Amino acid sequence: MSPGNPTDIAEDVFSQDDNIFANRQLLNIGHVPNPDRIVGRDDEIRKLAEQLRGAIDGHAPDNVIIYGKTGTGKSLVSKYVMTRAQETAESAVSIGTVYLDCSEDNTETQAVSSLARRLNQQDITGTAVPPTGLSTAKYYKHFWEIIDAQFDVAIIILDEVDLLANDDLLMKLSRAEEADKVDCHIGIIAISNKIQYAEDLNERVKSSLRHKELFFQPYDATQLRDILQNRTDAFQTDVLTDDVVPLCAAFAAQEHGDARKAIDILRHAGKIAYKQGAKMVTEAHVREAQQYAEKDRFRELIDGAPTQAKTILMALAELSLNAEAEAFPTRKVFEQYQLICKQIGMDELTERRFRDILKEQAFLGIVEIHKKNQGLAGGVNLENRLIEDPEIVKDILREDNRMNGWHD
């Protein structure tokens, strides 16, 4: 490529024919495929539908807690069954449906606020719900009024419930009917990837929730292959070499059967091929994409994180690279953190706060923490280890402007 004037370059890029992708949307993460494209989840769909059965006649549906690792189709199946229920309901029965991602609204107030606003149809209820500013109790009041005015049954999906700060929301939702707050029946589908979630629940919540449980097993390599095969029409005909799909499936199966990951890799492979102006997507593209997807996943995890959290991770990465050990006591990491703070001219947090942030990172799956007891003179301490390759972590953290002042 000869260095020409910028206008030509831009034109080149824009006018480049897309000879790889036909319909890229099919590979987007949030994309809900047609039912005939949902692979290997027939059992799960049937079981979930049985729980919601009551709803279509206007009775109370059962509450369900769904377990399964990421990318096993939990959200997909729930959304699908929920919409089907709404569509097939008796004409006299009006069903309201909401999907709430608790990782976004992770406090009780935010969650009710979102639920109320999403279900509210102003022309029927005549009220508007402000996004913030009200007390929690008022949001509940709004919410009860809204569902009562509009629906016979409300089905609520709470995705990633384990990220909710406490159980109060579940408690109040499941108690609403007995407490005569509402006439509308409420069905809750709670989705969690922590198996012990229900065990950790408050006894009172458990008894009023009276939930059924549903487990989603990871996809096996064959199912992953089918899933990908079902989406190959995102590409132009005959651009995928034969080993592309099986290889993507194999990479994802190695992890834990994560369909999202499989699709991610496939999409990236396509993008890479496109960028290179290749005619076909090959095995090499897939291998490159796999590495890229790894970085991407991590970048997504920490992108929105506050600078303090990033600095803490940087400290841990730095230690991992320079020392022979893999895991480090909190004190050590804190000292390294203080060092970095000084260099980039950032305020230092107290050690107590530092510990909390580090623990948050563990919850997010970025670091791993083990308790260690040195006995007589050592006392109790925690050992922190980066899960991701420290090189990758460092690379990505360096993308943050605040880290510019940092050099080793």
Add this chain to the structure above:
DNA sequence: CCTCCACTGGAATGTGAGGCGT
């Protein structure tokens, strides 16, 4: 089975921003 140590993590409290109702 008891002791001992240094770190852990719960609780109380403060600050500042965002936003509603009157």
Add this chain to the structure above:
DNA sequence: ACGCCTCACATTCCAGTGGAGG
């Protein structure tokens, strides 16, 4: 304009923890 609410983030204080080694 004012009072009142919640939430996010941070600090301060300190009782509790738990396994190696006696």
